[in-house]
Amino acid sequence: MLKRMNLPPAAPLSRTPLSAAERRQLLACPECDALHHVIPLAPGESASCQRCGTVLIAPRLRSVVEVMALSFTALILMAAAVFFPFLTVSAQGLSHTTSVFGAAMAYSSGILAPLSLAVLVIVVALPVLRFIALIYTLWPLARGRPPFAHAARAFRLAGELEPWSMAEIFVIGTAVALVKVAGLATVGFGPAFWAFAALIIVTALKNNFLSRWAIWEALDPQ
Structure with a gap:
Protein backbone atom coordinates (compact mmCIF):
# COMPACT_ATOMS: atom_id res chain seq x y z
CA MET A 1 0.00 0.00 0.00
CA ALA A 58 7.20 8.59 -5.94
CA PRO A 59 8.52 5.03 -5.90
CA ARG A 60 10.92 4.66 -8.82
CA LEU A 61 9.40 1.48 -10.25
CA ARG A 62 5.89 2.94 -10.29
CA SER A 63 7.03 6.16 -11.91
CA VAL A 64 9.29 4.59 -14.51
CA VAL A 65 6.99 1.82 -15.72
CA GLU A 66 3.83 3.91 -15.91
CA VAL A 67 5.47 6.88 -17.63
CA MET A 68 7.17 4.61 -20.20
CA ALA A 69 3.92 2.75 -20.93
CA LEU A 70 2.05 6.03 -21.38
CA SER A 71 4.81 7.37 -23.63
CA PHE A 72 4.47 4.31 -25.89
CA THR A 73 0.70 4.83 -25.93
CA ALA A 74 1.14 8.50 -26.82
CA LEU A 75 3.42 7.62 -29.75
CA ILE A 76 0.81 5.24 -31.17
CA LEU A 77 -1.96 7.80 -30.74
CA MET A 78 0.19 10.49 -32.35
CA ALA A 79 0.74 8.35 -35.45
CA ALA A 80 -3.01 7.79 -35.74
CA ALA A 81 -3.77 11.46 -35.09
CA VAL A 82 -1.43 12.69 -37.81
CA PHE A 83 -2.25 10.36 -40.71
CA PHE A 84 -5.86 9.25 -40.14
CA PRO A 85 -8.77 11.46 -41.29
CA PHE A 86 -9.19 14.37 -38.91
CA LEU A 87 -12.30 16.19 -40.14
CA THR A 88 -14.94 15.80 -42.82
CA VAL A 89 -16.62 19.00 -44.03
CA SER A 90 -19.79 18.78 -46.15
CA ALA A 91 -21.67 21.67 -47.74
CA GLN A 92 -24.10 21.85 -50.68
CA GLY A 93 -23.52 18.26 -51.68
CA LEU A 94 -19.72 18.55 -51.64
CA SER A 95 -17.58 16.77 -49.07
CA HIS A 96 -13.91 16.98 -48.19
CA THR A 97 -11.87 14.90 -45.72
CA THR A 98 -8.44 15.88 -44.52
CA SER A 99 -5.79 14.74 -42.06
CA VAL A 100 -3.48 16.86 -39.93
CA PHE A 101 -0.56 16.05 -42.22
CA GLY A 102 -2.61 16.89 -45.32
CA ALA A 103 -3.81 20.17 -43.82
CA ALA A 104 -0.27 21.20 -42.93
CA MET A 105 1.06 20.27 -46.38
CA ALA A 106 -1.65 22.36 -48.02
CA TYR A 107 0.41 25.42 -47.07
CA SER A 108 3.77 23.91 -48.03
CA SER A 109 4.29 26.17 -51.03
CA GLY A 110 4.42 29.92 -51.37
CA ILE A 111 4.56 32.51 -48.66
CA LEU A 112 2.74 30.27 -46.13
CA ALA A 113 5.38 27.51 -46.23
CA PRO A 114 6.85 28.57 -42.83
CA LEU A 115 3.38 28.15 -41.33
CA SER A 116 3.22 24.58 -42.60
CA LEU A 117 6.62 23.83 -41.09
CA ALA A 118 5.64 25.42 -37.75
CA VAL A 119 2.47 23.32 -37.52
CA LEU A 120 4.34 20.08 -38.18
CA VAL A 121 7.12 20.93 -35.73
CA ILE A 122 4.99 22.16 -32.82
CA VAL A 123 2.06 19.76 -33.18
CA VAL A 124 3.90 16.63 -34.30
CA ALA A 125 7.70 16.67 -34.20
CA LEU A 126 8.29 18.12 -30.72
CA PRO A 127 5.77 15.89 -28.89
CA VAL A 128 7.16 12.82 -30.70
CA LEU A 129 10.74 13.80 -29.87
CA ARG A 130 9.76 14.26 -26.21
CA PHE A 131 8.09 10.84 -26.02
CA ILE A 132 11.11 9.19 -27.66
CA ALA A 133 13.47 10.92 -25.22
CA LEU A 134 11.43 9.65 -22.27
CA ILE A 135 11.37 6.10 -23.61
CA TYR A 136 15.12 6.22 -24.26
CA THR A 137 15.66 7.37 -20.66
CA LEU A 138 13.30 4.97 -18.93
CA TRP A 139 13.62 1.74 -20.93
CA PRO A 140 16.71 0.37 -19.15
CA LEU A 141 15.54 1.66 -15.75
CA ALA A 142 12.25 -0.23 -16.08
CA ARG A 143 14.25 -3.43 -16.72
CA GLY A 144 16.54 -2.86 -13.74
CA ARG A 145 19.59 -2.10 -15.88
CA PRO A 146 22.01 0.86 -15.98
CA PRO A 147 20.81 3.82 -18.04
CA PHE A 148 21.87 4.26 -21.65
CA ALA A 149 24.62 6.69 -22.59
CA HIS A 150 23.47 10.34 -22.49
CA ALA A 151 20.21 9.31 -20.77
CA ALA A 152 20.45 12.31 -18.43
CA ARG A 153 20.76 14.63 -21.43
CA ALA A 154 17.76 13.00 -23.09
CA PHE A 155 15.67 13.37 -19.92
CA ARG A 156 16.67 17.03 -19.62
CA LEU A 157 15.70 17.56 -23.26
CA ALA A 158 12.29 16.01 -22.59
CA GLY A 159 11.72 18.52 -19.80
CA GLU A 160 12.81 21.46 -21.94
CA LEU A 161 10.49 20.44 -24.79
CA GLU A 162 7.39 20.17 -22.58
CA PRO A 163 6.28 23.84 -22.89
CA TRP A 164 6.68 23.69 -26.69
CA SER A 165 4.67 20.51 -27.28
CA MET A 166 1.33 22.00 -28.23
CA ALA A 167 -0.82 19.15 -29.50
CA GLU A 168 -3.53 19.99 -26.96
CA ILE A 169 -3.46 23.67 -28.00
CA PHE A 170 -4.02 22.55 -31.58
CA VAL A 171 -7.12 20.56 -30.59
CA ILE A 172 -8.53 23.47 -28.58
CA GLY A 173 -7.93 25.86 -31.49
CA THR A 174 -9.61 23.43 -33.87
CA ALA A 175 -12.63 23.15 -31.58
CA VAL A 176 -12.98 26.94 -31.43
CA ALA A 177 -12.77 27.17 -35.23
CA LEU A 178 -15.41 24.46 -35.63
CA VAL A 179 -17.90 26.52 -33.64
CA LYS A 180 -17.73 29.17 -36.35
CA VAL A 181 -17.71 26.71 -39.26
CA ALA A 182 -20.66 24.66 -37.95
CA GLY A 183 -23.14 27.28 -39.14
CA LEU A 184 -21.86 27.12 -42.71
CA ALA A 185 -21.25 23.41 -43.23
CA THR A 186 -21.73 19.98 -41.71
CA VAL A 187 -18.61 18.93 -39.81
CA GLY A 188 -17.81 15.33 -38.88
CA PHE A 189 -15.03 14.14 -36.62
CA GLY A 190 -12.67 11.52 -37.97
CA PRO A 191 -10.68 8.96 -35.96
CA ALA A 192 -7.69 11.32 -35.80
CA PHE A 193 -9.71 13.86 -33.82
CA TRP A 194 -10.55 11.28 -31.16
CA ALA A 195 -6.93 10.09 -31.19
CA PHE A 196 -5.88 13.67 -30.39
CA ALA A 197 -8.46 13.81 -27.59
CA ALA A 198 -7.13 10.54 -26.14
CA LEU A 199 -3.58 11.88 -26.56
CA ILE A 200 -4.40 14.84 -24.32
CA ILE A 201 -5.66 12.51 -21.58
CA VAL A 202 -2.64 10.20 -21.89
CA THR A 203 -0.25 13.18 -21.74
CA ALA A 204 -1.97 14.51 -18.62
CA LEU A 205 -1.71 11.11 -16.94
CA LYS A 206 1.95 10.83 -17.92
CA ASN A 207 2.73 14.23 -16.42
CA ASN A 208 0.89 13.22 -13.24
CA PHE A 209 2.87 9.98 -12.83
CA LEU A 210 6.22 11.51 -13.78
CA SER A 211 8.44 11.76 -10.70
CA ARG A 212 11.44 13.76 -11.87
CA TRP A 213 13.25 13.38 -8.56
CA ALA A 214 12.99 9.59 -8.60
CA ILE A 215 14.17 9.41 -12.20
CA TRP A 216 17.10 11.74 -11.59
CA GLU A 217 18.08 9.66 -8.58
CA ALA A 218 18.00 6.54 -10.76
CA LEU A 219 20.11 8.24 -13.43
CA ASP A 220 22.63 9.65 -10.95
CA PRO A 221 22.65 7.66 -7.67
CA GLN A 222 25.53 9.77 -6.30
Whole structure:
Protein backbone atom coordinates (compact mmCIF):
# COMPACT_ATOMS: atom_id res chain seq x y z
CA MET A 1 0.00 0.00 0.00
CA LEU A 2 1.34 3.43 -0.98
CA LYS A 3 1.76 5.87 1.90
CA ARG A 4 1.95 9.60 1.15
CA MET A 5 3.67 12.14 3.37
CA ASN A 6 4.48 15.86 3.14
CA LEU A 7 8.05 17.07 2.82
CA PRO A 8 9.20 19.63 5.40
CA PRO A 9 9.51 23.18 4.03
CA ALA A 10 13.00 24.57 3.58
CA ALA A 11 14.27 27.34 5.81
CA PRO A 12 14.83 30.77 4.21
CA LEU A 13 18.04 30.66 2.21
CA SER A 14 20.94 32.79 3.41
CA ARG A 15 23.24 34.80 1.18
CA THR A 16 26.02 32.26 1.74
CA PRO A 17 26.37 30.05 -1.34
CA LEU A 18 25.17 26.51 -0.75
CA SER A 19 27.43 23.56 -1.32
CA ALA A 20 26.60 20.96 -3.96
CA ALA A 21 25.50 18.49 -1.27
CA GLU A 22 23.16 21.06 0.30
CA ARG A 23 21.61 21.97 -3.06
CA ARG A 24 20.90 18.30 -3.74
CA GLN A 25 18.77 18.15 -0.60
CA LEU A 26 16.43 20.92 -1.78
CA LEU A 27 13.46 20.28 -4.04
CA ALA A 28 11.16 22.91 -5.56
CA CYS A 29 7.53 22.08 -6.34
CA PRO A 30 6.91 22.40 -10.11
CA GLU A 31 3.40 23.74 -9.46
CA CYS A 32 3.78 26.35 -6.70
CA ASP A 33 7.60 26.71 -6.41
CA ALA A 34 7.58 25.92 -2.69
CA LEU A 35 11.02 24.79 -1.55
CA HIS A 36 11.36 21.61 0.52
CA HIS A 37 14.02 19.60 2.27
CA VAL A 38 14.30 16.06 0.94
CA ILE A 39 14.15 13.34 3.58
CA PRO A 40 14.76 9.59 3.17
CA LEU A 41 11.61 7.64 2.26
CA ALA A 42 10.79 4.09 3.21
CA PRO A 43 9.79 1.60 0.49
CA GLY A 44 6.23 2.24 -0.64
CA GLU A 45 6.18 5.88 0.49
CA SER A 46 5.75 8.97 -1.68
CA ALA A 47 6.30 12.63 -0.81
CA SER A 48 4.05 15.57 -1.63
CA CYS A 49 4.28 19.33 -1.57
CA GLN A 50 3.18 20.71 1.78
CA ARG A 51 1.54 23.72 0.12
CA CYS A 52 -0.38 22.37 -2.88
CA GLY A 53 -0.22 18.58 -2.49
CA THR A 54 1.60 17.85 -5.78
CA VAL A 55 3.42 14.51 -5.70
CA LEU A 56 7.14 15.33 -5.74
CA ILE A 57 8.75 11.95 -5.09
CA ALA A 58 7.20 8.59 -5.94
CA PRO A 59 8.52 5.03 -5.90
CA ARG A 60 10.92 4.66 -8.82
CA LEU A 61 9.40 1.48 -10.25
CA ARG A 62 5.89 2.94 -10.29
CA SER A 63 7.03 6.16 -11.91
CA VAL A 64 9.29 4.59 -14.51
CA VAL A 65 6.99 1.82 -15.72
CA GLU A 66 3.83 3.91 -15.91
CA VAL A 67 5.47 6.88 -17.63
CA MET A 68 7.17 4.61 -20.20
CA ALA A 69 3.92 2.75 -20.93
CA LEU A 70 2.05 6.03 -21.38
CA SER A 71 4.81 7.37 -23.63
CA PHE A 72 4.47 4.31 -25.89
CA THR A 73 0.70 4.83 -25.93
CA ALA A 74 1.14 8.50 -26.82
CA LEU A 75 3.42 7.62 -29.75
CA ILE A 76 0.81 5.24 -31.17
CA LEU A 77 -1.96 7.80 -30.74
CA MET A 78 0.19 10.49 -32.35
CA ALA A 79 0.74 8.35 -35.45
CA ALA A 80 -3.01 7.79 -35.74
CA ALA A 81 -3.77 11.46 -35.09
CA VAL A 82 -1.43 12.69 -37.81
CA PHE A 83 -2.25 10.36 -40.71
CA PHE A 84 -5.86 9.25 -40.14
CA PRO A 85 -8.77 11.46 -41.29
CA PHE A 86 -9.19 14.37 -38.91
CA LEU A 87 -12.30 16.19 -40.14
CA THR A 88 -14.94 15.80 -42.82
CA VAL A 89 -16.62 19.00 -44.03
CA SER A 90 -19.79 18.78 -46.15
CA ALA A 91 -21.67 21.67 -47.74
CA GLN A 92 -24.10 21.85 -50.68
CA GLY A 93 -23.52 18.26 -51.68
CA LEU A 94 -19.72 18.55 -51.64
CA SER A 95 -17.58 16.77 -49.07
CA HIS A 96 -13.91 16.98 -48.19
CA THR A 97 -11.87 14.90 -45.72
CA THR A 98 -8.44 15.88 -44.52
CA SER A 99 -5.79 14.74 -42.06
CA VAL A 100 -3.48 16.86 -39.93
CA PHE A 101 -0.56 16.05 -42.22
CA GLY A 102 -2.61 16.89 -45.32
CA ALA A 103 -3.81 20.17 -43.82
CA ALA A 104 -0.27 21.20 -42.93
CA MET A 105 1.06 20.27 -46.38
CA ALA A 106 -1.65 22.36 -48.02
CA TYR A 107 0.41 25.42 -47.07
CA SER A 108 3.77 23.91 -48.03
CA SER A 109 4.29 26.17 -51.03
CA GLY A 110 4.42 29.92 -51.37
CA ILE A 111 4.56 32.51 -48.66
CA LEU A 112 2.74 30.27 -46.13
CA ALA A 113 5.38 27.51 -46.23
CA PRO A 114 6.85 28.57 -42.83
CA LEU A 115 3.38 28.15 -41.33
CA SER A 116 3.22 24.58 -42.60
CA LEU A 117 6.62 23.83 -41.09
CA ALA A 118 5.64 25.42 -37.75
CA VAL A 119 2.47 23.32 -37.52
CA LEU A 120 4.34 20.08 -38.18
CA VAL A 121 7.12 20.93 -35.73
CA ILE A 122 4.99 22.16 -32.82
CA VAL A 123 2.06 19.76 -33.18
CA VAL A 124 3.90 16.63 -34.30
CA ALA A 125 7.70 16.67 -34.20
CA LEU A 126 8.29 18.12 -30.72
CA PRO A 127 5.77 15.89 -28.89
CA VAL A 128 7.16 12.82 -30.70
CA LEU A 129 10.74 13.80 -29.87
CA ARG A 130 9.76 14.26 -26.21
CA PHE A 131 8.09 10.84 -26.02
CA ILE A 132 11.11 9.19 -27.66
CA ALA A 133 13.47 10.92 -25.22
CA LEU A 134 11.43 9.65 -22.27
CA ILE A 135 11.37 6.10 -23.61
CA TYR A 136 15.12 6.22 -24.26
CA THR A 137 15.66 7.37 -20.66
CA LEU A 138 13.30 4.97 -18.93
CA TRP A 139 13.62 1.74 -20.93
CA PRO A 140 16.71 0.37 -19.15
CA LEU A 141 15.54 1.66 -15.75
CA ALA A 142 12.25 -0.23 -16.08
CA ARG A 143 14.25 -3.43 -16.72
CA GLY A 144 16.54 -2.86 -13.74
CA ARG A 145 19.59 -2.10 -15.88
CA PRO A 146 22.01 0.86 -15.98
CA PRO A 147 20.81 3.82 -18.04
CA PHE A 148 21.87 4.26 -21.65
CA ALA A 149 24.62 6.69 -22.59
CA HIS A 150 23.47 10.34 -22.49
CA ALA A 151 20.21 9.31 -20.77
CA ALA A 152 20.45 12.31 -18.43
CA ARG A 153 20.76 14.63 -21.43
CA ALA A 154 17.76 13.00 -23.09
CA PHE A 155 15.67 13.37 -19.92
CA ARG A 156 16.67 17.03 -19.62
CA LEU A 157 15.70 17.56 -23.26
CA ALA A 158 12.29 16.01 -22.59
CA GLY A 159 11.72 18.52 -19.80
CA GLU A 160 12.81 21.46 -21.94
CA LEU A 161 10.49 20.44 -24.79
CA GLU A 162 7.39 20.17 -22.58
CA PRO A 163 6.28 23.84 -22.89
CA TRP A 164 6.68 23.69 -26.69
CA SER A 165 4.67 20.51 -27.28
CA MET A 166 1.33 22.00 -28.23
CA ALA A 167 -0.82 19.15 -29.50
CA GLU A 168 -3.53 19.99 -26.96
CA ILE A 169 -3.46 23.67 -28.00
CA PHE A 170 -4.02 22.55 -31.58
CA VAL A 171 -7.12 20.56 -30.59
CA ILE A 172 -8.53 23.47 -28.58
CA GLY A 173 -7.93 25.86 -31.49
CA THR A 174 -9.61 23.43 -33.87
CA ALA A 175 -12.63 23.15 -31.58
CA VAL A 176 -12.98 26.94 -31.43
CA ALA A 177 -12.77 27.17 -35.23
CA LEU A 178 -15.41 24.46 -35.63
CA VAL A 179 -17.90 26.52 -33.64
CA LYS A 180 -17.73 29.17 -36.35
CA VAL A 181 -17.71 26.71 -39.26
CA ALA A 182 -20.66 24.66 -37.95
CA GLY A 183 -23.14 27.28 -39.14
CA LEU A 184 -21.86 27.12 -42.71
CA ALA A 185 -21.25 23.41 -43.23
CA THR A 186 -21.73 19.98 -41.71
CA VAL A 187 -18.61 18.93 -39.81
CA GLY A 188 -17.81 15.33 -38.88
CA PHE A 189 -15.03 14.14 -36.62
CA GLY A 190 -12.67 11.52 -37.97
CA PRO A 191 -10.68 8.96 -35.96
CA ALA A 192 -7.69 11.32 -35.80
CA PHE A 193 -9.71 13.86 -33.82
CA TRP A 194 -10.55 11.28 -31.16
CA ALA A 195 -6.93 10.09 -31.19
CA PHE A 196 -5.88 13.67 -30.39
CA ALA A 197 -8.46 13.81 -27.59
CA ALA A 198 -7.13 10.54 -26.14
CA LEU A 199 -3.58 11.88 -26.56
CA ILE A 200 -4.40 14.84 -24.32
CA ILE A 201 -5.66 12.51 -21.58
CA VAL A 202 -2.64 10.20 -21.89
CA THR A 203 -0.25 13.18 -21.74
CA ALA A 204 -1.97 14.51 -18.62
CA LEU A 205 -1.71 11.11 -16.94
CA LYS A 206 1.95 10.83 -17.92
CA ASN A 207 2.73 14.23 -16.42
CA ASN A 208 0.89 13.22 -13.24
CA PHE A 209 2.87 9.98 -12.83
CA LEU A 210 6.22 11.51 -13.78
CA SER A 211 8.44 11.76 -10.70
CA ARG A 212 11.44 13.76 -11.87
CA TRP A 213 13.25 13.38 -8.56
CA ALA A 214 12.99 9.59 -8.60
CA ILE A 215 14.17 9.41 -12.20
CA TRP A 216 17.10 11.74 -11.59
CA GLU A 217 18.08 9.66 -8.58
CA ALA A 218 18.00 6.54 -10.76
CA LEU A 219 20.11 8.24 -13.43
CA ASP A 220 22.63 9.65 -10.95
CA PRO A 221 22.65 7.66 -7.67
CA GLN A 222 25.53 9.77 -6.30
